[in-house]
Amino acid sequence: MRIIRATEQHVDAVAHLFDLYRQFYECEPDLGLAREFIGARIEGAESIIFVAEKNDQQLQGFVQLYPSFCSVEAIKIQILYDLYVEAESRKQGVAEALMRRASAYAKETGAARVDLLTAKTNQAGQHLYEKLGYKIVNQDFHAYSLYP
Numbered sequence: 001m002r003i004i005r006a007t008e009q010h011v012d013a014v015a016h017l018f019d020l021y022r023q024f025y026e027c028e029p030d031l032g033l034a035r036e037f038i039g040a041r042i043e044g045a046e047s048i049i050f051v052a053e054k055n056d057q058q059l060q061g062f063v064q065l066y067p068s069f070c071s072v073e074a075i076k077i078q079i080l081y082d083l084y085v086e087a088e089s090r091k092q093g094v095a096e097a098l099m100r101r102a103s104a105y106a107k108e109t110g111a112a113r114v115d116l117l118t119a120k121t122n123q124a125g126q127h128l129y130e131k132l133g134y135k136i137v138n139q140d141f142h143a144y145s146l147y148p
Contacts, residue, residue: 001097015037019031022034048065060089061084061086062083065114066078067111070113075112076111076112080115096128099132
């Protein structure tokens with residue numbers, strides 16, 4: 001397995017994984033939407049996507065980061081928004097390798113912090129994040145969203 005940055009040649013394979021990721025979060029399957037979304041992020045350099053690739057060049061999983069800033073701390077941050085590993089590749093270190101590459105990328109680009117959110121029911125993810133040193137920090141804030 002190797003971890004590489006996704007390029008336009010990976011759009012279809014990443015879109016397949018992204019569609020499965022969305023289904024994990026109870027969204028309806030929509031490969032067209034997944035392809036459009038991932039294609040736009042890669043083509044517009046709006047996010048960084050790393051993929052875990054088997055020796056046969058089949059993708060096992062991906063992690064997606066969005067660059068941002070923390071105004072209060074006046075620092076650059078990376079938001080780790082998506083992490084997904086195909087079912088047959090789980091418990092083989094793929095997710096950990098992707099997370100470690102995401103952290104290394106954040107450091108390489110001068111980010112002072114990596115932030116992520118996860119479902120309270122995602123016990124496997126929480127175990128991995130805590131194993132890698134992530135801490136729960138937002139107990140004093142409410143999360144809001146507006147859909148204009």
